[in-house]
């Protein structure tokens with residue numbers, strides 16, 4: 001499994017593939033790959049002739065220095081996972097390669113970045129939009145694959161890709177969960193066994209309100225209150241947000257009359273986890 005470090009190298013590789021008439025799928029990641037990433041790479045491999053996986057911990061999307069410094073990494077493990085999942089090459093640039101001296105351009109989005117994760121993580125989505133735009137321009141893929149766990153990120157990427165006429169198809173892929181229901185995340189590796197057990201309260205709360213909707217509760221405030229109450233029974237859980245929103249606009253809704261998205265971010269100890277679920281289908 002080749003790991004290419006420079007923009008020139010990956011561009012040359014893609015050019016050769018395109019000259020051969022191959023389609024290119026792309027899975028952008030920050031590394032420390034898990035089964036969730038594997039499912040994205042497998043889907044990309046089933047829909048494209050060649051698959052590139054980028055591994056880059058993007059400093060511009062971290063609003064917390066410690067979070068950036070402690071972000072897990074394991075390039076050897078990533079290489080094995082990419083190979084087993086059917087990927088062809090890893091693009092793992094250095095920070096200097098992506099943001100050389102004098103770098104001064106940022107890609108910003110209006111509106112969609114204000115709620116949910118954007119409300120408390122200042123500048124986070126500007127960092128995501130900037131790096132993903134750069135990666136799209138460098139890799140020039142036909143299709144790019146993102147997990148629905150980061151539902152807001154996916155909505156934002158679809159929006160700016162359309163707004164900026166970037167010729168790439170954005171493919172959203174379902175959340176992959178551990179057997180007990182915990183959404184897969186590279187951050188799960190930061191949890192102790194006890195924290196992992198306690199983190200299950202997140203999926204439990206989402207399941208409870210989904211069931212409440214099924215039983216006829218439509219009032220979003222009531223649903224939210226129940227979810228917050230349930231999560232708060234765990235001593236080390238601190239809710240960053242819990243919202244019920246329209247899945248297309250991400251705007252808060254008052255009543256769950258049709259498809260709605262329950263989305264949450266919860267600190268379990270020091271680790272911030274996100275999860276979401278479509279309720280009221």
Ligand code: PAF
Nearest residue numbers: 028029030058128131150
């Ligand atoms: O979802 C992620 O891992 C990152 O936000 C992404 C899309 C790779 C951009 O750095």
